Amino acid sequence: MKHILTIFFFLLYIFSTAQDQNICKCEALEKAKDSSRKTYSYNYKITRKQALTPPFKFISIQYLKRFSRSENIIDSLEMKMASAESKVASDSLLGYYKVRDSIKKIEFAKQYGDIPLPLIVKIGKLNNTIAILYQTESFFNAKYYLRISMDNGETWKNYYTGMEKNNNYFFKKNSQFPLWKDSRHLQIEADIVRMTRPLTFPSGESEYETLRNNALVVINIDEIIKDSDGDGLNDLEEKMEFFTDPLSKDTDNDGVSDPEDNNPKYKTIDNDFTKALLAALYGEYDLVDNPDPLTIEFIVNLKTFKEDFASQRKRYNSSSNNTKKSFLDMLQYHVMVTNDENLRRTDTLGEKIIFLTSKEFSKYAQQSFSNLYVPVYSNLFKCDDKKDTYILIHNGVSRGETYVITRIPEGWNIKVINQWIT
Incomplete structure (x- = not known):
């Protein structure tokens, strides 16, 4: 994977809670890092x-x-917001946002x-x-x-x-x-x-x-x-x-048309690895007691995964806004960059996600500077010196993590051993 770690983070002021330790030996990961350092370059300036x-x-x-x-363009929405904001107490940040949201809702x-x-x-x-x-x-x-x-x-x-x-x-x-x-x-x-x-x-x-x-x-x-x-x-x-096929109504041939498909490029599969990745990205599991306050660790039980995750989704849906999606809402989607085949085929939990390979992302990024602001996930790399142990790296717009994922009798142990935030 050519663009695993560096997508646009030279632009960010980073505060890191990273632990300086050798996670595992992984020749493939090091090669990917070296490749990204040598080949990553985007020319943001145009003539x-x-x-x-x-x-x-x-x-x-x-x-x-x-x-x-x-x-000479008059933005009536901004004028109405500014007028309403002027009546809010100067020290009321919450009131400021409430007023903006209220005016915006009315105008939209x-x-x-x-x-x-x-x-x-x-x-x-x-x-x-x-x-x-x-x-x-x-x-x-x-x-x-x-x-x-x-x-x-x-x-x-x-x-x-x-x-x-x-x-x-x-x-x-x-x-x-x-x-x-x-x-x-x-x-x-x-x-x-x-x-x-x-x-x-x-x-x-x-x-x-x-x-x-x-x-x-x-x-x-x-x-x-x-x-x-x-x-x-x-x-x-x-x-x-x-990046779907304009000559096919159903690019991934899963029976759902591209406009309606939450993952139009890749058919969802269910295996131990997609479950581990799904848990790492979206799971809300009880944390394992750990003396290191900078380490997040939890267990994913594969035998009860279906029930556990269904319960988590139910809690998520009950706390989220379940109002009917508007036409504009249906235009919204997320872009995620990864070369990992299992990650591209995980359940998207009802969100529309366009998974791009690093090669596709190179093309996507050239279309617009703003296209750089997407999360990037590495392959699930296998450690060379540890049995059934894998490493996954995520770099997002404002935060990132390094996961160590280890096979255990119950299923998976997932540990976040490196974090950064903007």
């Missing part, structure tokens, strides 16, 4: 020419003499075609066809989608545009141009921007420079609406986001 060049052949750019300015309840109004960039109608250009709700990577109805709003289809906010377009809500240029083309004014400083933890926000503030982005929708297998996911999303 002006690259930023100004359309990312797809179906996009063309015109430059306007008279244009709308992004600095106002929708057009099941899209919250604050997320809509532009709406356009041509005859009986309605198009909504909108962005997803995401701090790291708000992506641009199209919601299109060809029967005057009775039914809708959703299409990923392949574009992300500020990478390298910032679409303007105050554009004076109609969204439909003609029956095959959409148009929207945009600033063309370039990232000059990436997001860093714990406090450094991304910085951008505006290269052109007078762009009119013209989009040929033929490629965007292409859905070769007719499963409801357009080819762009399958190729760029899910």
